[in-house]
């Protein structure tokens with residue numbers, strides 16, 4: 231006798247991803263999709279699991295990642311699967327592995343690309359490799375504008391000329407045709423700092439009318455945060471394209487509290503433009519080591535150093551005192567390097583997280599020796615610390631910010647909700663116990679309170695371990711979707 235369902239999850243508390251109130255019920259899976267939700271018969275399934283009141287939510291969508299190479303280097307995707315993440319959006323902050331090819335991985339591209347391995351000339355090649363060597367979780371990809379500059383320009387210190395813009399635009403068209411979901415920019419970083427809004431608008435012109443989006447790491451998140459948001463928003467507005475302001479924050483003590491101004495600016499912009507944002511739930515940032523970021527931070531923790539590997543996990547001020555050297559000399563000595571900057575106000579972090587259009591993105595840096603704890607802890611921290619302990623919003627709202635909302639904004643059809651016909655990307659957890667355990671002192675710790683994680687109907691994480699299964703697929707932009 232053949233069964234109607236592969237798996238029946240009974241007695242679940244269902245958070246459906248829409249933000250609606252939790253309800254009790256059963257969920258049936260069949261062929262990688264959710265076949266039915268409601269009060270279902272046990273003898274219709276090949277396998278039945280009684281969840282005894284455990285919670286089930288759509289798998290979390292990490293909208294801001296630098297997992298381009300991790301998908302291939304560690305397909306178990308343990309830092310993400312352990313948090314209940316079932317889809318990652320790669321290629322953020324202007325840096326993508328494709329179509330970098332054999333070009334030099336100038337900082338910050340060295341956050342994702344390393345050596346000769348896992349280089350791709352095109353998104354078609356990158357996606358083809360992911361089909362042959364799938365990861366445990368799904369991915370969707372953005373084209374990095376900084377990567378395009380490195381590929382097309384000999385001198386990164388000036389705006390692109392007409393010929394270079396035309397070549398970048400062709401590469402954007404190729405990436406969109408392969409299934410990329412948009413373009414990311416990173417004018418904060420040296421290789422794209424000379425790019426004008428006009429250059430970016432012309433490079434992104436192929437996005438218009440396709441449903442693809444622009445994700446912007448703006449030029450300055452400090453004193454000039456409002457001007458930088460306005461500049462970035464002018465590009466998307468001119469093209470009529472949806473925009474995500476990446477890892478929104480205000481940095482530097484002089485700017486503490488200014489999320490009131492930035493969110494008011496977004497409220498105004500949202501009257502006639504389609505702009506939203508992502509945020510990670512910590513008052514510290516992390517990227518390559520740079521003197522201006524150190525100057526803005528209360529303290530700086532070294533995440534990695536190629537020239538002084540032993541510095542990873544140490545605070546810059548302690549190292550400088552120990553070696554009797556200046557901070558500036560130490561920054562030069564550690565290069566190339568990455569760091570964690572304590573430069574934000576907790577009240578700003580909470581205000582931005584609570585904004586209705588804010589999605590959760592980890593911004594985790596998976597190749598760092600001593601990574602920011604957001605890599606392993608971002609999603610359970612929102613659920614445990616910010617929703618349950620701080621009461622910043624309900625668990626229903628928190629889950630919506632990591633499921634239904636990002637699926638809608640990033641155009642990931644059939645994801646992010648528990649409903650018949652949706653993909654069977656699911657996380658089973660204890661709503662009273664789920665929490666992050668990764669800290670700035672011990673950053674590589676899996677979440678507590680997560681029982682199992684399913685991707686396309688296949689368990690990829692169970693009882694604190696990867697299962698070894700790799701059911702992840704590339705989620706391509708639905709043509710003309712919006």
Ligand code: ZN
Pocket residue numbers: 322323416447476477
């Ligand atoms: Zn960024």
Ligand code: CU
Pocket residue numbers: 294295296322323477593
């Ligand atoms: Cu980033």
